[in-house]
Amino acid sequence: MIYLTKVDLEDDAVRFVSIDFETANRYWSSACSVGVAVADETGVIDEWYTLINPLMEFEEQNIHVHGILPRDVEDAPTFKEIWPKLSSYLAGNVVIAHNASFDMGVIRKAVARYGLEMPDFDYLCTRIIGKKVWPDMENHRLNTLAASKEITFEHHNAMEDARVAANIFLHAMADSGVQSIEELTNVLKVNRKSIHDTSSSGSRSRYGDIKPQTDQFDPAHPFYRKQVMFTGTMKSLKRKDAIQRLVNVGGVHTDKMDTSTRYLVVGARDYEKFAAGKKTSKLVQAERMIEYGRPLRIISEEKFLSLV
Missing domain, CATH: 3.40.50.10190 (BRCT domain)
Structure with missing residues (x-):
């Protein structure tokens, strides 16, 4: 486990959520397990894992990768059923994943499949960050990065992958000599990507046409500019x-x-x-x-x- 110093850390400067999915088949909407690891500068502080019933057929090549069988998910909740809890981890946070395009694709496709509401959050990819921080490594697969930091784990177990990705991210911060996620992205010249709520047209509020009926406000009011x-x-x-x-x-x-x-x-x-x-x-x-x-x-x- 890597720990960062707490010197001059701002609130939430090093708070993020690491996520990993496994899928039942070639379709990204077929999530069959998810692991979530919440971390700060001290390491992983919260975890959650669940199997997911994809309500779809499993393909042999996917089973070969993660070992999850159809019978394992027969009584598991569906993606729609876990979404309230899963989205609560994502909303308003910085989310990281290894090969993030895949995990974000799973979220997008599953949300669209079930007609769910998407929360706002930013995300970063530990594979891209790894290439920036350790450019001379043979490759930047999760297991390769983990081995370089003497981290042992069960690859393609969603919980273990999420946990290891969180630790790789903290190692990247430590090896870059930074004290915040913002500083890391600035130093590495890596941009946060964003996922936005798709339940409305994109405005902050579907009632955006409602305007104040006065121009006299009390700055001490608890709702003022909140x-x-x-x-x-x-x-x-x-x-x-x-x-x-x-x-x-x-x-x-x-x-x-x-x-x-x-x-x-x-x-x-x-x-x-x-x-x-x-x-x-x-x-x-x-x-x-x-x-x-x-x-x-x-x-x-x-x-x-x-x-x-």
């Missing part, structure tokens, strides 16, 4: 009317949960379900972001109305 998101069904008023009240106090409505989101307002009907343990995908994402230290608050419809 991005606010809504989820669930409201009892007291329509969503559009709630957004009008929000922008009237200087708030900014967003449909996309990312690192800039500061409030998630839960409609009264769903807040009751939330209290009983039932959660929307946005609630799951919000709880995950709060768990990792994001300055995000979940508030009820009643609390929202008391502020506007």
Whole structure:
């Protein structure tokens, strides 16, 4: 395990999510397992792994690679069923993967297949980074990079691959002498690529035509210049009317949960379900972001109305 010093580290300077998929066949939408490793400068701090029922046929060449058989996933959840949890790891974070074009392709294809909402996140490829940091290596496959750092693992196990990719990324930072992801990308001249929410036309809000009915705002108001998101069904008023009240106090409505989101307002009907343990995908994402230290608050419809 590699550890970075904590000298002058900014918040979230070295927080990222490493991900790896295995697929049942040649089609990228056929994910049959996923491994997720959350890491910071101290190493991997959280992990999650699950088999996935791809609802598709397995091909022998894929089974030969990862060893997952059709019977192994018979009782496993589908991609649609794991998406609320998986997307909560991705939303608003820097995501890394080895041969990231494949893993991002799996996400895109599976999301499109099931008609799911895509969160916003940036991603980087450890293979590309490896080529920049260690240009003289024979090749930059994950197992080759791991061997060079004396890391042993079970290749093509999604959890182990995600964990090792996270450690390779931390080694790349250490060997580059940098203290943040931003500094690493600047030094290596590698650009973060982005995946954006595909559930709307691309604007921050589908209600972008709603404008403030005043130009007098109180800068001390908790919603002033803060991005606010809504989820669930409201009892007291329509969503559009709630957004009008929000922008009237200087708030900014967003449909996309990312690192800039500061409030998630839960409609009264769903807040009751939330209290009983039932959660929307946005609630799951919000709880995950709060768990990792994001300055995000979940508030009820009643609390929202008391502020506007």
